Amino acid sequence: MRPSGFTDDEWVPAPDRRRLANAAACSDPTSYWNAKTMTLADVTYLPEVPAHDAEIDSINEEAFGPGRFARAAYKIREGGPHDRTLSFVAVSDGLAVASVRMRPVVAGDGRSYMLGPLAVRPAYKNLGIGRRLVSIALEAAQRAGAPSVILVGDEPYYGPLGFKRIPRGQISMPRPVDLDRLLAVELVPGAVATLTGEVGHAAQHRVAEPIRIAS
Numbered sequence: 001m002r003p004s005g006f007t008d009d010e011w012v013p014a015p016d017r018r019r020l021a022n023a024a025a026c027s028d029p030t031s032y033w034n035a036k037t038m039t040l041a042d043v044t045y046l047p048e049v050p051a052h053d054a055e056i057d058s059i060n061e062e063a064f065g066p067g068r069f070a071r072a073a074y075k076i077r078e079g080g081p082h083d084r085t086l087s088f089v090a091v092s093d094g095l096a097v098a099s100v101r102m103r104p105v106v107a108g109d110g111r112s113y114m115l116g117p118l119a120v121r122p123a124y125k126n127l128g129i130g131r132r133l134v135s136i137a138l139e140a141a142q143r144a145g146a147p148s149v150i151l152v153g154d155e156p157y158y159g160p161l162g163f164k165r166i167p168r169g170q171i172s173m174p175r176p177v178d179l180d181r182l183l184a185v186e187l188v189p190g191a192v193a194t195l196t197g198e199v200g201h202a203a204q205h206r207v208a209e210p211i212r213i214a215s
């Protein structure tokens with residue numbers, strides 16, 4: 001099923017120079033073949049389902065290595081599951097080749113979604129797939145009523161996608177992080193200012209619902 005809001009062919013033409021440069025950069029013959037023959041017309045964006053889990057683990061292992069478990073964002077990921085309705089894969093030849101995940105977080109009185117990990121198979125880099133996945137995830141978050149989306153990442157990459165630095169000291173992470181890499185995109189005006197203190201998975205900060213007693 002394709003989520004609403006975009007079509008398979010709206011992003012199609014990839015400049016040939018990029019595909020060829022990408023292919024030339026690949027030392028693995030299989031990757032070379034994929035990169036040389038792949039076009040964006042072969043890539044489909046889909047909501048993530050459990051059947052993608054093993055491929056996504058492999059994509060993230062390849063992109064981040066074992067060090068990913070020590071990252072600040074991973075500590076939050078340990079706190080609870082991602083939201084599959086806001087998480088997406090790029091699929092080529094029936095295989096997931098890129099993934100973006102989102103999970104609900106809270107910080108002080110504010111709630112948000114944390115984007116990540118975002119990773120693209122090396123043979124598929126620099127074709128616009130990462131940017132497209134971020135855009136799709138942001139559109140889905142907005143439709144779902146998310147007030148904002150935050151992440152730990154490179155401003156030069158995420159800035160053009162709407163992310164801005166969160167003022168230093170406004171929020172913190174459960175592990176040390178470069179504060180200049182804490183970025184947010186605001187989907188509801190004023191939402192980012194409500195985020196304060198340490199960010200945690202929403203599942204660990206759930207406030208008990210008041211019990212209603214029938215009279």
Ligand SMILES: CC(C)(COP(=O)(O)OP(=O)(O)OC[C@H]1O[C@@H](n2cnc3c(N)ncnc32)[C@H](O)[C@@H]1OP(=O)(O)O)[C@@H](O)C(=O)NCCC(=O)NCCS
Pocket residue numbers: 063064118119120121124125126127128129130131132152153154156157
């Ligand atoms: C970062 C990543 C997701 C980008 O995905 P992608 O599909 O290759 O990127 P896109 O095609 O959307 O964008 C390519 C552009 O982004 C730039 N770019 C890539 N990574 C960047 C970074 N970390 N900082 C700044 N620019 C970056 C490229 O140079 C290219 O620029 P150009 O358009 O001017 O040529 C991918 O390289 C990847 O999986 N990296 C390893 C995992 C990772 O670092 N994830 C992000 C964690 S914050």
